[in-house]
Amino acid sequence: VGGAEMEEVLKPAFAVSGEPNFSRGPPGDAMEYLRRVRHEASRLPQIVVSLIDSKRVKQQTRYMPRPKPAASCPAGFLPLPTWEDAATSHFTDFRQALVRRRLKCAPPSSSSSSSTEKLPGSADEQAWGAFCFGSTEHKGHPPLLRYVLRMDHVSTCSALRALRSRLTDNDPEKGFPEEAGQWAYALLAALEKPIDGQISSCLRELYRAFAAVRSKGVSSEDDVLLAKVNIILTIISRIFNQKVA
Incomplete structure (x- = not known):
């Protein structure tokens, strides 16, 4: 997905103006929090590669026995x-x-239940x-x-x-x-x-x-x-x- 297409997919719900101010410590209000979220998102790469541990791939999965087949006949x-x-x-x-x-x-009524054999x-x-x-x-x-x-x-x-x-x-x-x-x-x-x-x-x-x-x-x-x-x-x-x- 290209930059223009990504912007189309990730349309902002509402405008967030200004840049985050990290010198003030934790965000003091909701807008400052959103500015920092936007800042962090802009630093993420568009493509993320997950590193796979090759040792885990070689581990054998738990054995699943095959169902017993039906007996054959002539x-x-x-x-x-x-x-x-x-x-x-x-x-x-x-x-x-x-x-x-x-x-x-x-269903049998209560009056006839006495004569009905109990299951x-x-x-x-x-x-x-x-x-x-x-x-x-x-x-x-x-x-x-x-x-x-x-x-x-x-x-x-x-x-x-x-x-x-x-x-x-x-x-x-x-x-x-x-x-x-x-x-x-x-x-x-x-x-x-x-x-x-x-x-x-x-x-x-x-x-x-x-x-x-x-x-x-x-x-x-x-x-x-x-x-x-x-x-x-x-x-x-x-x-x-x-x-x-």
């Missing part, structure tokens, strides 16, 4: 694009139907894990519509994290529990967008877990289990854009 286990299109379309229709049903269903606290991941998948003392619950409709976004995220914990602790060679696949589909249908970073990470871990099942726990004759796994992987990849390479 090419015949991968779904065709047309199959993925159909699965995505059906899932999208189901999500929209669930939203419409939620809008129509009013875990929204943020209680451990309780949601026991509710959905059971514990040593109680059986889990299937993802019935009356449960899913009463789950808010926080509850859905807590249940998804519980599902992630359940699947990451599971041996992929044994497949996955039937209720895990059912809850995965229901929770993904109820999950609101956009999703935050924590849920994005959770979905990527779920993707790895289901990909591991497809790689190690599905036989070439088990078309039903393969379809269930591929549906969840397709939803995570296409609907929520969290595919793991």
Whole structure:
């Protein structure tokens, strides 16, 4: 930028007349302060070069580990694009139907709350894990519509994290529990967008877990289990854009 152009960019807001008087010590008023600011600015070069310490450039940055890739599988286990299109379309229709049903269903009144089965606290991941998948003392619950409709976004995220914990602790060679696949589909249908970073990470871990099942726990004759796994992987990849390479 030339001198004339710089003057155009740095137009003065108002005129400051006179020269600074440094013999009087600190500036006695605002105008004297502005005169000294203008004086200092006039002494600065138009181009300033920053000196770089070459030793700092050679320092190695903190190591960032690469994300764990998804387990590979035989090419015949991968779904065709047309199959993925159909699965995505059906899932999208189901999500929209669930939203419409939620809008129509009013929350239970206080008079009927006594007869309504109590759900875990929204943020209680451990309780949601026991509710959905059971514990040593109680059986889990299937993802019935009356449960899913009463789950808010926080509850859905807590249940998804519980599902992630359940699947990451599971041996992929044994497949996955039937209720895990059912809850995965229901929770993904109820999950609101956009999703935050924590849920994005959770979905990527779920993707790895289901990909591991497809790689190690599905036989070439088990078309039903393969379809269930591929549906969840397709939803995570296409609907929520969290595919793991």
